[in-house]
Amino acid sequence: MLGLKTNIKPSKKAVKVHTEAIKGVIKQIKTAPQSALISKLNPIIRGWSNYYSAVVSSETFNKLDHIVWLMLRAWTVSRCGKASYKKRRNYFSHGTVRLSNGKERHESWLFQTKDGLTLWKHSYTPTVRHTIIRPDATPYDGNWTYWATRKGQAIDTPNRVAKLLKKQKGRCTWCGQYFAPSELVEVDHIVPRSQGGKDEYKNLQLLHRHTRDDKTALDNAKAVSLTMEQSD
Structure with a gap:
């Protein structure tokens, strides 16, 4: 309406x-x-x-x-x-x-x-x-998120970033929001390497930078709590 x-x-x-x-x-x-x-x-x-x-x-x-x-x-x-x-x-x-x-x-x-x-x-x-996207915008005008999500490949996009974008269907696994072309995205280890996580594809996810900051803070807090429990 x-x-x-x-x-x-x-x-x-x-x-x-x-x-x-x-x-x-x-x-x-x-x-x-x-x-x-x-x-x-x-x-x-x-x-x-x-x-x-x-x-x-x-x-x-x-x-x-x-x-x-x-x-x-x-x-x-x-x-x-x-x-x-x-x-x-x-x-x-x-x-x-x-x-x-x-x-x-x-x-x-x-x-x-x-x-x-x-x-x-x-x-x-x-x-x-x-700002509303202009009507003449296309998937070929440098919008690498759109392109990688659908094709699994993009010029100047790291291979594993493109694969993760396609796997996650263009969404951040933490907040569930779509990645915009202008946003900073980072590859994250689901289980941190400091806690035994491996640097392999099944242990990787793509996050917005701000959600990765949140996740890192929680990972660190859990690690501190675990260390304190083990020392008791």
Whole structure:
């Protein structure tokens, strides 16, 4: 019907996986300095937010920021104790931040080190509406994802990337979304090599860069948990 719009939002599964990845990082480096935690989380949050910036994500971004704040508050309690309110305040501040679009925004809470290293929030990423593909676009105009998915081959495309695209029917195995020609894709070992996984075709999958960041964070967290269980 005319006059109706389809609003696409990040799926519940994508949000859950992303949340678990952040939780895994916080758990993995529980005793590390605040700067190390921020440096580990920022690329994960930025990558995920950039990927979903082309859909209706503002509400989701704000909810995720609140969830992250709760996780970080628990992280500070584990380090300082419930009674040490003044010590916990050392990890948080408030003030003005400059966003990627040049605008400034006042924040009631910032997870920030004393030298100014600040955790990037999901809501700092502006949402930009997707540009409709032009009518004259064809599978032969450099859209290597489309070409490789259907033909299993493409000029300037690595052989195993083309094979994985065809096997996965052009979709990321983690988030289920189609790969766009402009997106960064990476070959990932399903079972990490550090955990005994082999560098063979059946142990490979193609992921968006931001979903690989999420998966790597979860893999690392699982490895830490397994090591702790074995040492007990």
